[in-house]
Amino acid sequence: MNFYPVFLKEMIIFKRRLFRIGYLFSNMITPLLYLIAFGLGLGRGISIDGVAYLAFVVPGICAMSSMTNSYSWIATSISVGRLHFKTFDEYIVSPVTPSDIMLGEVLAGVVRGMFASSFILIAGVLFGAGFPENPIFLVAWVLNCLVFACLGVISGCLAKSHEDTATFSNFFIMPMAFFCGTFFPLDKMPVFIRVPLSFLPLTHASKTLRAAFLGEGVPAVSLGIIFAFFIILFALGVVVIRRVNR
Amino acid sequence: MIKLVELTKDFGHLRAVDKLSFHIQKGEIFGLLGPNGAGKTTTVRMLNTLTRPTGGEAQVAGFDVVKSAFKVKQLIGVSPQEVNLERDLTARQNLHIHGLSHRMEGIKKRVDELLNWTNLSERADDIIRNYSGGMQRRLLIARSIMHRPQVLFLDEPTVGLDPQVRRLIWDLIRDLNHKGVTILLTTHYIEEAELLCHRAGILSHGKLIALGSPQELMTSIGRFVVESLDNGVTNYRLFETREEACNFAQTRGENVRIRESNLEDVFIKLTGERIGQ
Numbered sequence: 001m002n003f004y005p006v007f008l009k010e011m012i013i014f015k016r017r018l019f020r021i022g023y024l025f026s027n028m029i030t031p032l033l034y035l036i037a038f039g040l041g042l043g044r045g046i047s048i049d050g051v052a053y054l055a056f057v058v059p060g061i062c063a064m065s066s067m068t069n070s071y072s073w074i075a076t077s078i079s080v081g082r083l084h085f086k087t088f089d090e091y092i093v094s095p096v097t098p099s100d101i102m103l104g105e106v107l108a109g110v111v112r113g114m115f116a117s118s119f120i121l122i123a124g125v126l127f128g129a130g131f132p133e134n135p136i137f138l139v140a141w142v143l144n145c146l147v148f149a150c151l152g153v154i155s156g157c158l159a160k161s162h163e164d165t166a167t168f169s170n171f172f173i174m175p176m177a178f179f180c181g182t183f184f185p186l187d188k189m190p191v192f193i194r195v196p197l198s199f200l201p202l203t204h205a206s207k208t209l210r211a212a213f214l215g216e217g218v219p220a221v222s223l224g225i226i227f228a229f230f231i232i233l234f235a236l237g238v239v240v241i242r243r244v245n246r
Numbered sequence: 247m248i249k250l251v252e253l254t255k256d257f258g259h260l261r262a263v264d265k266l267s268f269h270i271q272k273g274e275i276f277g278l279l280g281p282n283g284a285g286k287t288t289t290v291r292m293l294n295t296l297t298r299p300t301g302g303e304a305q306v307a308g309f310d311v312v313k314s315a316f317k318v319k320q321l322i323g324v325s326p327q328e329v330n331l332e333r334d335l336t337a338r339q340n341l342h343i344h345g346l347s348h349r350m351e352g353i354k355k356r357v358d359e360l361l362n363w364t365n366l367s368e369r370a371d372d373i374i375r376n377y378s379g380g381m382q383r384r385l386l387i388a389r390s391i392m393h394r395p396q397v398l399f400l401d402e403p404t405v406g407l408d409p410q411v412r413r414l415i416w417d418l419i420r421d422l423n424h425k426g427v428t429i430l431l432t433t434h435y436i437e438e439a440e441l442l443c444h445r446a447g448i449l450s451h452g453k454l455i456a457l458g459s460p461q462e463l464m465t466s467i468g469r470f471v472v473e474s475l476d477n478g479v480t481n482y483r484l485f486e487t488r489e490e491a492c493n494f495a496q497t498r499g500e501n502v503r504i505r506e507s508n509l510e511d512v513f514i515k516l517t518g519e520r521i522g523q
Contacts, residue, residue, distance in 0.1 A: 002346075002347065002349060004346060005343045005344075005346035005347045008343060008346065009332060009335065009339075009343050012334070012335055012339055013332070013334045013335070016334055085328075085330055085333065086326065086328045086330040087330045087331075087332055089296055089324075089326060089330055090324075090330055090344075091347075092295065092296055093294050093295060093296060093319055093322070093324040094319060094344070094347040094348065095316055095319040095320045095347065095348060095349075096347050097316070245296055245297060245298075
């Protein structure tokens, strides 16, 4: 196991970005806009299954924000490092294994995803939506970041141009952000929509995060499915890294 | 130290490297010369485990580059054609992370030593993004030898640098070689190869067309060249001795120049192409 240099490099870059005010601000602004528009604006006075909409939507937006941030940071870092700056070659000629690279990058994605989405939880407290009641929330939160960081590595390694990661994001990540139970419950959706959605990881992440946030019974099956996604995507990522530059 | 046996690489229908076979001895500086697209970089990339060969075999320090790739990675240093340092990290951080990748001990001391060696100590904590091309290239070489490799791959180490900086890099390369590092260098600067290399191989269309010391290669084509300008086209004639060259030059009248032959003449003689085209 020698993932630390990979992780450390990403963390140094991350730390450097943090000191740029614009970067920090843009991290906070997008999810806060969603929270204000949907939670405080549209959702004022609405309740879903007896829960205030704000408390319903905070864990949803937390799932969404941790997904996009874990994914895009890593996907961009790898595709640019591979295609433009060739820094990925330095990994390949060094004695670090594909699983070292995978682990280092994925952990960096988790830090990034949790950092960005923690602003949602803070805003949730400030706006009176409350705080996660069940510690399982943390488990699901980390798992969700892991899943999408893995996906970030895979798309970063497969991209043939910088635009590819954006295309992948538009076709997979963005639709998930809206349809996987982030803003509205899926129970009332027609079966032909609900069934395909149940194959997507974010559906289970937002379900678990919401249940843990509200202190309801945690859906063990969903938690297991996210975990399975993580294991499969991690293994796939290692294979994909091994094939880079062939 | 480096051994190639019919090493081949195809990209689709294009054969970039064609059954290349040669050996590089321990302690040697070996130059791989040829025009752009001759297969130099592809050859180096197969030897340093970045690209998988389509056919043939290659060994570095006794280990197969495919079957024992991990072992090879531990023993080699790589300084690629594009400067691939982490631009958002400082010089010190770049070296430190490289040391960690190689599980080195005494990283701090080694980093200071290398920064000193490359004359970068004063700027050690600046971000690479703000470095000049020459400074980046020096740091790239420093990083490639951080873990004290036995074999060093230098792909076009002085491309685009001004003359003073090139000389500085040449000194670094010779210094490393004196310390026992075997070096494979690719270049299309002829004087660089003549000055540094113990032996050179010339590649054309993925094939090795000549191999020997610069002296041997130049002697093989004739030590003297008569350049004459005929109707706006320069013609080159090669001669064994200065007398023969002078005699010929006298028959040509004006617009002639006699000089000693160089590796570029070897190249033109063998391929009909000029290096760098």
